[in-house]
Structure formats: structure tokens, C-alpha cells
Amino acid sequence: MTRGCGAASLRPPGRFPHFIRVDARLSRMAEELGSTEREIIAQRARKAEALQALGVNPFGNGQAPRHVTAELHARYGEAPADEIARDPGDWSVAGRVLAVRSFGKAAFLRVRDGSGEIQVWVKKDKVGERGFEIFKLLDVGDVVLAEGPATRTKTGELTVEARAFTILTKALRPLPEKWHGLADVEQRYRQRYVDLIVTPGVRETFRRRAKIVSGIRRFLDERGYLEVETPTLHKPEEAGGAAARPFQTHHNALDLDLKLRIATELHLKRLVVGGFDRVYEIGRIFRNEGIDRRHNPEFTSIEFYQAYATQQDLMALTEQLLHRLAVEVTGSARVTFQGQEIDFTPPYPRHSMLELGARALGLSPDDALAGRGLAEAVARAAARENESEGAWKLEQAAQRSPGEAIAIAFEVFAEGELPKDRPAFVVDFPLETSPLSRRRDADPRLVDRFELFAAGMELANAFSELNDPADQRARFEAQVKARAQGDEEAMPYDEDFVRALEHGMPPTAGEGIGIDRLAMLLTDSPSIRDVILFPLLKSRE
RNA sequence: GGGCGCAUAGCUCAACUGGCAGAGCAAUGGACUCUUAAUCCAUAGGUUGAAGGUUCGAUUCCUUCUGCGCUCACCA
Numbered sequence: 001m002t003r004g005c006g007a008a009s010l011r012p013p014g015r016f017p018h019f020i021r022v023d024a025r026l027s028r029m030a031e032e033l034g035s036t037e038r039e040i041i042a043q044r045a046r047k048a049e050a051l052q053a054l055g056v057n058p059f060g061n062g063q064a065p066r067h068v069t070a071e072l073h074a075r076y077g078e079a080p081a082d083e084i085a086r087d088p089g090d091w092s093v094a095g096r097v098l099a100v101r102s103f104g105k106a107a108f109l110r111v112r113d114g115s116g117e118i119q120v121w122v123k124k125d126k127v128g129e130r131g132f133e134i135f136k137l138l139d140v141g142d143v144v145l146a147e148g149p150a151t152r153t154k155t156g157e158l159t160v161e162a163r164a165f166t167i168l169t170k171a172l173r174p175l176p177e178k179w180h181g182l183a184d185v186e187q188r189y190r191q192r193y194v195d196l197i198v199t200p201g202v203r204e205t206f207r208r209r210a211k212i213v214s215g216i217r218r219f220l221d222e223r224g225y226l227e228v229e230t231p232t233l234h235k236p237e238e239a240g241g242a243a244a245r246p247f248q249t250h251h252n253a254l255d256l257d258l259k260l261r262i263a264t265e266l267h268l269k270r271l272v273v274g275g276f277d278r279v280y281e282i283g284r285i286f287r288n289e290g291i292d293r294r295h296n297p298e299f300t301s302i303e304f305y306q307a308y309a310t311q312q313d314l315m316a317l318t319e320q321l322l323h324r325l326a327v328e329v330t331g332s333a334r335v336t337f338q339g340q341e342i343d344f345t346p347p348y349p350r351h352s353m354l355e356l357g358a359r360a361l362g363l364s365p366d367d368a369l370a371g372r373g374l375a376e377a378v379a380r381a382a383a384r385e386n387e388s389e390g391a392w393k394l395e396q397a398a399q400r401s402p403g404e405a406i407a408i409a410f411e412v413f414a415e416g417e418l419p420k421d422r423p424a425f426v427v428d429f430p431l432e433t434s435p436l437s438r439r440r441d442a443d444p445r446l447v448d449r450f451e452l453f454a455a456g457m458e459l460a461n462a463f464s465e466l467n468d469p470a471d472q473r474a475r476f477e478a479q480v481k482a483r484a485q486g487d488e489e490a491m492p493y494d495e496d497f498v499r500a501l502e503h504g505m506p507p508t509a510g511e512g513i514g515i516d517r518l519a520m521l522l523t524d525s526p527s528i529r530d531v532i533l534f535p536l537l538k539s540r541e
Numbered sequence: 542g543g544g545c546g547c548a549u550a551g552c553u554c555a556a557c558u559g560g561c562a563g564a565g566c567a568a569u570g571g572a573c574u575c576u577u578a579a580u581c582c583a584u585a586g587g588u589u590g591a592a593g594g595u596u597c598g599a600u601u602c603c604u605u606c607u608g609c610g611c612u613c614a615c616c617a
Contacts, residue, residue, distance in 0.1 A: 107574090121574095176566095245616090
């Protein structure tokens with residue numbers, strides 16, 4: 001591969017279109033700094049001026065390398081020095097200098113570009129007087145361009161022996177210490193650009209995240225899905241599709257209060273009504289909730305909908321998708337997450353929320369769903385779980401409905417018992433927990449819904465979609481009632497969505513997957529902030 | 542929002558029971574044309590997160606505030 005835009009050789013000394021006054025820009029900033037930092041920046045700014053005096057624009061443009069470092073490694077591999085010497089080539093690479101080992105009239109630089117790293121050997125007798133004067137103004141962190149033949153040094157390292165050398169960009173700030181790097185996680189998140197440069201593994205984490213997203217696209221595209229984009233700004237009555245509190249915003253020209261979407265669901269199902277039988281959207285969702293290791297206020301979801309499919313079809317599809325992603329992204333179906341191996345090889349076990357929740361309450365599924373003996377069961381659980389907040393949650397849920405009590409009982413007492421060495425489907429959700437899912441024909445107290453759990457996290461949520469407009473009206477009405485009773489996460493009544501259903505939505509199943517959490521699993525990252533480039537943090541001062 | 546913890550040079554970390562704030566890397570000056578955290582000599586660099594308080598004396602003890610981490614609650 002050859003890159004570049006024609007400026008293949010190093011630019012000769014000359015005039016620049018506009019002269020950069022580095023010193024003036026820095027004086028104001030420097031006053032606020034500690035004296036060591038001020039001294040370092042001032043020193044580097046002086047070097048930038050010295051480069052200009054040599055005819056090198058320290059912030060120039062228009063010079064591109066002809067190669068990337070990976071090409072050198074691909075070309076020579078482990079070839080010995082004498083073999084490389086027979087065909088050393090004429091290489092041209094550029095990148096950031098990570099380390100300098102200097103010997104007066106020669107030096108070794110560690111240079112990194114987007115493809116990898118290479119050593120560059122700068123020798124006074126090879127790069128010439130001017131090249132060496134430029135080198136003397138080099139600091140770790142600068143971006144450089146080097147051209148010359150390949151060689152292998154006495155210590156066995158593949159190296160570009162520079163015949164030409166220049167600095168393309170001067171770094172005014174020093175990089176963190178080379179051995180320990182950046183240990184302060186706050187600084188790593190706030191200054192991700194530094195984190196990416198110096199913290200091992202961070203670049204790979206975000207490459208893997210990109211692979212996950214492109215892998216999902218490819219998987220769905222292959223199966224005839226159409227990728228769409230629906231509004232992020234929702235009118236208040238549209239802001240449903242999930243149980244969450246939204247962010248508020250406002251459109252000035254229309255004088256319209258808006259909310260940031262909490263899900264893509266309702267618009268995607270409108271598109272299924274419109275005839276796009278298989279649609280998906282990968283996009284940012286916003287939920288005005290707390291922040292912790294598994295939650296960021298904005299996160300990325302993939303939701304997909306398939307007409308003429310059922311939740312059973314989606315379980316199979318989910319198994320295929322996750323297995324493929326694990327293999328594509330990590331190289332194996334067996335993924336290690338925080339010391340626990342998780343095997344993504346299908347099939348994944350199914351666990352019944354109804355059975356596990358009812359059993360935790362000491363009731364039969366039928367009695368639990370009917371609410372028979374529920375109050376006593378909840379009281380027993382509360383006594384058993386003396387002082388536990390789970391017991392309190394259970395009591396609250398039991399006051400709302402038996403179905404919600406079963407869901408909470410599952411969550412509090414049974415969720416931790418799901419297998420840890422592979423993903424698991426949870427099925428048999430009570431009706432009350434799912435205002436948008438289709439009732440089960442064989443048992444209308446339940447819905448055809450599943451969630452996928454792995455590593456203690458909810459990864460996916462899917463169901464056969466409710467397409468009976470009358471039933472949907474009733475569910476929305478229940479939500480409105482719940483909201484009136486103080487449930488801030490209950491959905492608004494989306495009249496237009498019901499109208500769409502009245503035009504007839506084919507039998508459909510749909511699913512949502514949290515991409516950030518999937519990225520955590522497949523990159524072995526303990527915090528969601530480690531897979532979001534710029535996680536939300538409070539402002540300083 | 543509750544609980545626990547952390548904050549010292551640009552970076553990584555020391556500083557005993559309250560007694561002169563130190564080191565390594567980075568920087569600056571010097572030596573060095575096969576290094577891998579290069580090496581060697583020398584120099585400089587601090588409002589100890591902020592504001593109060595106790596004390597003869599506070600990086601150290603107390604209070605409040607700010608930011609971050611863990612955790613609980615909420616949620617995906």
C-alpha cells in the first residue's frame with residue numbers, strides 16, 4: 001500500500017505562508033502553570049522557533065509518508081540482517097516519537113503510526129548537517145518523518161536507517177513518564193488523547209469496539225436488514241420505548257420542548273408497518289440516570305426488527321451473532337472477562353423468570369401469577385432477608401402487581417444464580433413488566449420475551465412485538481396511570497404509534513443489544529468508561 | 542442521593558507518632574555513532590486539590606467544599 005499526496009520527499013528550506021508566533025500564544029497559558037511545566041513548554045516553544053529558523057514549519061502540512069510501519073514488518077518479518085541488506089528498499093514513515101536513546105552523533109527513536117511501531121536510526125553522517133540540526137530540536141512526543149533503507153541492528157531490531165529526517169509537528173507538552181504511564185484514571189478519561197498514546201491496550205480496546213459495530217452491521221446486512229436512522233430529538237409523547245427518565249431540551253425556533261430519545265423502538269416498528277420488513281439502527285441513546293461501572297448517560301444500542309419472526313427466531317439469531325462477534329473480535333468463542341471464562345458457543349441455556357421468581361417466593365407459578373399468597377410470601381421473604389433493601393423493593397413491587405413482584409423476586413434472589421461460564425437467556429416474563437411485548441397465546445399472563453445475561457449484566461432484551469392496537473392502547477393507558485401514581489419511568493401514550501399499528505404491523509420480533517456492555521465483555525474492560533472514548537465527567541472547578 | 546476511599550513537582554511515587562517536602566522519569570548544561578527504562582557528570586523545578594480550624598509548628602489532626610474511584614440505590 002502506498003499512501004501520500006505527492007509530497008514524497010522532504011521539503012527543502014523555504015518561506016511559510018504565515019509565520020507562527022509560538023511564544024506569544026503561550027505566555028498567557030504559562031502564567032497558570034507550575035514552574036516545571038511552564039519551563040518545559042517554554043523550552044519546547046523555543047525549539048519550535050529554532051525549527052522555523054531552520055526552515056522547518058513546526059506545525060506544517062503537506063508532507064506525507066509513503067509507507068506505514070506495518071508494511072516494513074510485513075516485508076521483512078524475521079529476515080536476518082544480511083538478507084535485508086540485499087534489498088533494503090527506500091522507506092518513508094511518519095509517526096509520533098515515543099522514546100529517544102541518543103549518543104551524541106547518533107540516536108535511536110521509537111516511532112509509532114496508526115499501524116504499529118518501528119525503530120528509526122538517526123546518524124549525523126547519514127542525515128546530514130541540517131537533518132541533524134533538526135534532530136537536535138526533537139523531543140519525545142513530536143511527530144516526525146524519516147526516509148531511508150531498512151536494516152537490522154546488532155541487537156536484532158528492524159530499523160529504518162534515516163537518510164532524511166524532519167520534524168512535522170512539535171509537541172509542546174511532555175508525555176507522561178515512559179515506564180509507569182498515566183495511572184490517574186480521571187486524567188485518562190479527561191485527556192483520552194494522552195491515554196491513547198501512552199496506555200497499553202487502550203487503542204486495541206477501541207479498535208475492538210469498532211470491530212463489534214462493523215461486525216454487527218455485516219451480520220445484519222448479510223441477512224437483508226436495512227440500516228436506518230430515526231430521530232434523536234423526541235417530542236414528549238414520542239419519548240417511550242423503555243423504562244427510563246429522559247433528558248430535556250428545547251428547540252428555540254419552534255419553541256418546542258423536546259426530549260432526547262431513550263430508545264429507538266417505536267420509530268423502528270413504524271418502519272416495519274411501512275414495509276421495511278427487516279430494519280436496524282445503531283445509535284446513541286440517552287437516559288437521565290445514575291452513573292456507575294455499567295452505566296453512562298449516553299450509550300450505544302443496536303435495535304433490530306424482523307417481520308414474520310418470533311422471539312424463538314431471535315434467540316437463535318442472537319446465539320449466532322454473539323458467537324461470531326466473539327470469534328471475530330477476540331479470536332475465540334471462549335472469552336475471559338475479569339478472570340471468568342465465558343463460552344459463547346451456542347446453545348445458551350434458558351431460565352424461566354416465572355419459575356425462578358415464584359420459587360424464590362415459595363409459591364407455585366400459578367399462585368404467584370394470580371397473587372395467591374403473595375402478601376404472605378413477600379412477608380416471609382422480608383423476614384428472611386432481614387434489613388435487606390431487596391426485600392423492600394419486593395414489597396413495593398408486590399403492591400403494584402404480582403407480575404412485577406415475580407420479576408423483582410427473580411432479580412433479587414435468582415439472578416445471581418445464572419451460569420457464569422456462558423451467556424444465559426431468561427424467558428417467561430410476566431405481562432406487567434413489558435408494555436410493548438406480545439402476549440403469549442398459550443398463556444396471556446406472560447409475554448414472548450427474553451433477556452440475555454452474561455457476566456451478571458443484561459446484554460440484550462427482545463420480544464415478539466405487540467401488534468394488536470387495542471391491546472397496545474390498554475398498555476399505554478396502564479403506563480399513563482402508573483405515571484400519574486408517581487412512576488417517572490413510565491412511558492407516555494404515543495397515539496401516533498397506535499395509529500401506525502392500526503394500519504397493521506406484520507407479526508414481528510425485535511431486539512435491542514447494549515453495544516457498550518458487549519464491548520466491555522469482548523475487551524475485558526471492568527468499567528463502561530473504558531469502552532467509551534469520552535465518558536461523561538463533571539467539569540473541573 | 543447514601544456509605545467508604547483517594548488527591549504531594551509535567552508524570553510515577555516517598556516523607557515514621559505533628560518537627561527543614563524528597564527520589565526516579567521528563568527538562569536544562571556537558572560527554573558519547575548499535576541503543577531497548579541506554580549510560581555517566583552537573584543544574585533547575587513545590588500555594589502538598591481549595592477554604593477554614595487546632596497547634597509554638599500541619600503534607601500529617603479536625604471541619605467544609607471540589608474532583609475522581611469503589612459500593613448501595615436507580616437503570617441497560
